[in-house]
Amino acid sequence: MLQIHVADHIATLTLDREQRRNALCEEMVQSFAAALESFRTAGVRCVVLRARPGCKVWSSGHDIEELPAAGLDPLAWRDPLRKLVREIETFPAPVIAMIEGSVWGGACETVFACDLIVAARDATFAATPARLNVPYNVGGLLTFLNAANLRLAKEMLFTAAPISAERLCSLGILNQVVDAAELEEATYTMARRIAGNAPLSISVMKEQLRILAGAHTMSPEDFERIQGLRRVVYNSQDYAEGIRAFKEKRTPEFKGE
Ligand code: YXS
DSSP: OEEEEEETTEEEEEEOOGGGTTOBOHHHHHHHHHHHHHHHHHTOOEEEEEEOTTOSEEEOOBOGGGSOOTTSOTTOTTSHHHHHHHHHHHSSSOEEEEEOSEEEHHHHHHHHHSSEEEEETTOEEEOOHHHHTOOOOHHHHHHHHHHSOHHHHHHHHHHOOOEEHHHHHHTTSSSEEEOGGGHHHHHHHHHHHHHTSOHHHHHHHHHHHHHHHTOOOOOHHHHHHHHHHHHHHHTSHHHHHHHHHHHTTSOOOOOOO
16 A cells, blocks of 8 residues: 655655555555654655655545444544654654645645645645534644644635645645646655755754644643534534445535534
């Protein structure tokens, strides 16, 4: 499910689960974590996260088949998607997301959790909790807020519509947008530049920025309130309907209950 290549302190991880449109499943995330651990030992100074060249779908997001039945938190601490985002955020070197094709749901959050994003001009990004009636978790919403801004995060989360790479780049959400033919060169030029700088300084600044970006106070009462509201969603008929409709390849009929 993952191809791994390391050269000149730069590691490349290629998503390789085309038959399920690179859906992010438990097995893939375990391989991802093991790869990052080996990169840490090998002193890798920059990671490029990509899909196979020419892909139409970079990743279709969380593996819907692995979402729990109604009644269980679909994005709890140990969920593969939550582990994947934490692995990226805590890896002691920059992770560059190299994007072509469409990015969906939890894969959009995963890309936004990367340190840098270089995308092909015709790439698109869609945040899809509202498409399935999934109650996104607090940390995941913070990823969107830190990567974008409140107005754009609301548009992406409420409409679930694919947003173009060019528009996101014009808003400062992506670092670079290039023609597909130049995507590799642009990405690895950035990776080589990072790998040629001081790794200690960069890894400490990455961790400092992670801590600063997550420094939000929230009272225990507010956290409990949010978790209670999320329980209403994942206990709802609509949550079961969202997953059922995907499996039956039809449009869900949400009733708000
Ligand atoms: O019919 P088969 O058995 O060949 O399987 C199909 C799809 O069911 C499967 N597949 C997936 N399986 C599990 N999880 C997925 N996320 C997923 N996406 C696709 O892969 C086979 C080929 O898919 P198909 O025929 O639809 O491909 P396509 O090229 O026509 O369309 C590509 C997509 C990405 C537009 C389409 O597959 C799609 O809309 N996928 C779902 C995108 C989505 O809603 N992702 C959100 C997942 S949930 C999540 O990430 C978070 C929990 S949240 O929702 O909160 O953001």
